[in-house]
Amino acid sequence: DIQMTQSPSSLSASVGDRVTLTCRASQGISNYLAWYQQKPGKVPKLLIYAASTLQSGVPSRFSGSGSGTDFTLTISCLQPEDFATYYCQNYNSAPLTFGQGTRVEIK
Amino acid sequence: EVQLVESGGGLVKPGGSLRLSCVLSGSTFSNVWMSWVRQAPGKGLEWVGRIKSKKDGETTDFAAPAKGRFTISRDDSINTVYLQMNSVKTEDTAVYYCTRGAPSGSFYDYWGLGALVTVSS
Numbered sequence: 001d002i003q004m005t006q007s008p009s010s011l012s013a014s015v016g017d018r019v020t021l022t023c024r025a026s027q028g029i030s031n032y033l034a035w036y037q038q039k040p041g042k043v044p045k046l047l048i049y050a051a052s053t054l055q056s057g058v059p060s061r062f063s064g065s066g067s068g069t070d071f072t073l074t075i076s077c078l079q080p081e082d083f084a085t086y087y088c089q090n091y092n093s094a095p096l097t098f099g100q101g102t103r104v105e106i107k
Numbered sequence: 108e109v110q111l112v113e114s115g116g117g118l119v120k121p122g123g124s125l126r127l128s129c130v131l132s133g134s135t136f137s138n139v140w141m142s143w144v145r146q147a148p149g150k151g152l153e154w155v156g157r158i159k160s161k162k163d164g165e166t167t168d169f170a171a172p173a174k175g176r177f178t179i180s181r182d183d184s185i186n187t188v189y190l191q192m193n194s195v196k197t198e199d200t201a202v203y204y205c206t207r208g209a210p211s212g213s214f215y216d217y218w219g220l221g222a223l224v225t226v227s228s
Binding site: 001032034036038043044045046049050055085087089091094095096097098099100101 | 142144151152153154157168169170171204209211212213214215216218219220221
């Protein structure tokens with residue numbers, strides 16, 4: 001099974017900061033990588049798929065990059081509503097797997 | 108508007124069985140691959156399994172913890188997918204989300220609100 005490792009597990013940042021989250025796959029998954037945002041008590045929301053394609057309706061301050069084993073999610077200018085937990089997901093082949101999440105907290 | 112609505116959650120004893128249902132509305136059901144994702148209290152997301160469309164063989168895949176104990180089935184006539192959970196364990200306690208696989212890949216563009224399953228004696 002492909003393991004997905006996210007780093008850091010949590011980070012503190014301020015409104016307006018640029019933040020970068022990392023996701024690493026234990027073996028190559030091409031660009032079959034999605035990112036989700038989950039706020040406390042809410043359902044996960046798809047942000048990015050195919051490693052870098054922004055889901056419709058998602059603000060352009062979110063961007064994704066990477067291919068193979070190393071991927072990043074960047075928030076260019078952190079907004080108050082962006083404080084949440086972010087998960088990457090491998091969908092290259094079953095069993096599909098999620099990373100353990102990165103919690104973005106207010107500094 | 109696409110909606111997913113789960114039902115069937117509740118309290119079940121270890122070793123028991125439970126069946127979750129999920130109805131998809133606002134979208135063609137027969138062509139989509141449907142999945143279940145769970146989240147234990149205070150923990151991250153965990154993929155449980157999926158069922159492909161009938162035209163893709165209606166085959167299923169499961170994560171290791173679910174293999175041999177859980178089954179997924181679908182009834183395209185009523186836009187419903189099921190998760191049959193047998194021989195449940197306390198570690199199966201979680202919110203179970205029904206998800207729709209996007210047309211272009213097995214990522215999830217729509218999620219249900221979730222069904223809480225509590226395994227306890």
